[in-house]
Structures are given as C-alpha cells and as structure tokens.
Amino acid sequence: MQNKIPIEFISRLAEALGKQFGLECEVTIHDLTLDDKEHTIVQIENGHVTHRQVGDGASEVVLETLRHHKGEDQIGYCVSTEDGRLLRSSTIYIKNEKGEVEGIFSINYDITKLMLAENVLSQLIRDTKQLSAPAAKITTKVEDLLEDLIERATQLIGKPVALMNKEDKIRAIQFLEEAGAFLITKSGDKVSEYFGISKYTLYNYMEKKATKNGK
Incomplete structure (x- = not known):
C-alpha cells in the first residue's frame, strides 16, 4: 500500500x-x-x-x-x-x-455459539411464558406481597379490572385464594376494593371455588 x-x-x-x-x-x-x-x-x-x-x-x-x-x-x-x-x-x-x-x-x-445460546434462551423464555400464572416476586413486606399477588392475578387474566367480566374476576380471586392471599390481614377489604365488588360478592366468588372443589 x-x-x-x-x-x-x-x-x-x-x-x-x-x-x-x-x-x-x-x-x-x-x-x-x-x-x-x-x-x-x-x-x-x-x-x-x-x-x-x-x-x-x-x-x-x-x-x-x-x-x-x-x-x-x-x-x-x-x-x-x-x-x-x-x-x-x-x-x-x-x-x-x-x-x-x-x-x-x-x-x-x-x-455460532451465540446462536446456540439464543436457541436455549428462547426455549426457556417460551416455556416460562406458557406457565399458567405469572412469575412470583420475592418481597420483604406482607403488604407488598398482597399487592404483588393482585398484580399477578391481573396479569393472569390479561386485561385491566375495568374490562373484566364476572368470570374473569372469579378466576382472578380463585388464583388469589390458591396463592394464600386471604391469609393476609385485611386482604379481603383491599381485594374487594381493587376488583370493585362487595365483600359479600368476594365471599360468594370464594364459595364458588369451594363448591367446584367439592365436586
């Protein structure tokens, strides 16, 4: 040159x-x-x-x-x-x-190695997305745990509360019950307020779950 x-x-x-x-x-x-x-x-x-x-x-x-x-x-x-x-x-x-x-x-x-790694990561991510419920978070406070569970319930339904119908809310509350959310003090009040239902309706939705399990 x-x-x-x-x-x-x-x-x-x-x-x-x-x-x-x-x-x-x-x-x-x-x-x-x-x-x-x-x-x-x-x-x-x-x-x-x-x-x-x-x-x-x-x-x-x-x-x-x-x-x-x-x-x-x-x-x-x-x-x-x-x-x-x-x-x-x-x-x-x-x-x-x-x-x-x-x-x-x-x-x-x-x-080449990056392509192989991408395939492995894609498989892991795809499998994670196919889980029935969103991933849990590790929290340090009980109140944070309840908020996290409510957020996960909303993600599970895949739509904001304002667009949820009765069946959606029942499914979300069933998720919360199975996750132990109602073991937290005053959780019923917060969940009822979040989903825009009365505590009576909340207990009714929980009873539907209990009846279903009884069958």
Missing part, C-alpha cells in the same frame, strides 16, 4: 479489535497492491476463526464484492465456514486519494 494510507494506525486498530472482542473475532488486513492476489493477507488477528494466516488470500466473497460493487463497504453480512460455523462479517475497503481500492479491512465474528 502507498504511504498515504495510514497502515500503521490500521494495523494497531486490527490488533485492538481482536483483543477487544476476544477469540471469536478475526480481523484481517489485505494488501491489494501486491502482484500476487492469492497471497494478500499481511496481518491477521485470531486467524483460527477461518483457519487462515498471513500470506493467504482474500475470500471469494470479498473478491466478488469488490468486483461487482466497486469497493462499496459491506457491513454485517453473514457467511459460513467449511465446517458449518456462522460468521457475521464486515468488509471495509481501504482507498487512496484517487478512490482506488488498495486494501481490505475485514472483520469476521463467529456467532
């Missing part, structure tokens, strides 16, 4: 990125001013990602992009390795003052 290209800075940048993002991040510098286009890599960090080393050539993807896009940077595209790993890649073309491409700065990040 010509001296006008800040190769010393680019070299330090490649080393810094390789260290910053760890062993899964490969950073390469290609010198396209060399006569031998099959051996353009002049620096590579974490070359184990693609099993390349200094003296190897540019990938087919990079050369094709250069040929058809006239040196337009390509950011965040995906390629796969011969052994089936998935890489998220970016290719930045180094140009001289005339706009001629003289080098390539390439980043290849192996996201």
Whole structure:
C-alpha cells in the first residue's frame, strides 16, 4: 500500500479489535497492491476463526464484492465456514486519494455459539411464558406481597379490572385464594376494593371455588 494510507494506525486498530472482542473475532488486513492476489493477507488477528494466516488470500466473497460493487463497504453480512460455523462479517475497503481500492479491512465474528445460546434462551423464555400464572416476586413486606399477588392475578387474566367480566374476576380471586392471599390481614377489604365488588360478592366468588372443589 502507498504511504498515504495510514497502515500503521490500521494495523494497531486490527490488533485492538481482536483483543477487544476476544477469540471469536478475526480481523484481517489485505494488501491489494501486491502482484500476487492469492497471497494478500499481511496481518491477521485470531486467524483460527477461518483457519487462515498471513500470506493467504482474500475470500471469494470479498473478491466478488469488490468486483461487482466497486469497493462499496459491506457491513454485517453473514457467511459460513467449511465446517458449518456462522460468521457475521464486515468488509471495509481501504482507498487512496484517487478512490482506488488498495486494501481490505475485514472483520469476521463467529456467532455460532451465540446462536446456540439464543436457541436455549428462547426455549426457556417460551416455556416460562406458557406457565399458567405469572412469575412470583420475592418481597420483604406482607403488604407488598398482597399487592404483588393482585398484580399477578391481573396479569393472569390479561386485561385491566375495568374490562373484566364476572368470570374473569372469579378466576382472578380463585388464583388469589390458591396463592394464600386471604391469609393476609385485611386482604379481603383491599381485594374487594381493587376488583370493585362487595365483600359479600368476594365471599360468594370464594364459595364458588369451594363448591367446584367439592365436586
């Protein structure tokens, strides 16, 4: 490359990125001013990602992009390795003052393990969402516990109290009863007020639950 290209800075940048993002991040510098286009890599960090080393050539993807896009940077595209790993890649073309491409700065990040982790996390999250009741919180005060249980009952129904019908409220109160909410002092008053029903209606809804269980 010509001296006008800040190769010393680019070299330090490649080393810094390789260290910053760890062993899964490969950073390469290609010198396209060399006569031998099959051996353009002049620096590579974490070359184990693609099993390349200094003296190897540019990938087919990079050369094709250069040929058809006239040196337009390509950011965040995906390629796969011969052994089936998935890489998220970016290719930045180094140009001289005339706009001629003289080098390539390439980043290849192996996201295979991240994809596997995403699948595991997605499964866990999906299973959690399929639970019949919202997740419980750990509280330090009894009054906070009651508020949390009421909030979970509302989440279980999936609509605000103003839109709940009788069956919705019965279901919510049954959840509270099963969770032990009515063991808390004066919980009946607060639950009745929250759902906009009388204490008589509250006890009636609880009796419906008891009758159902009796069957």
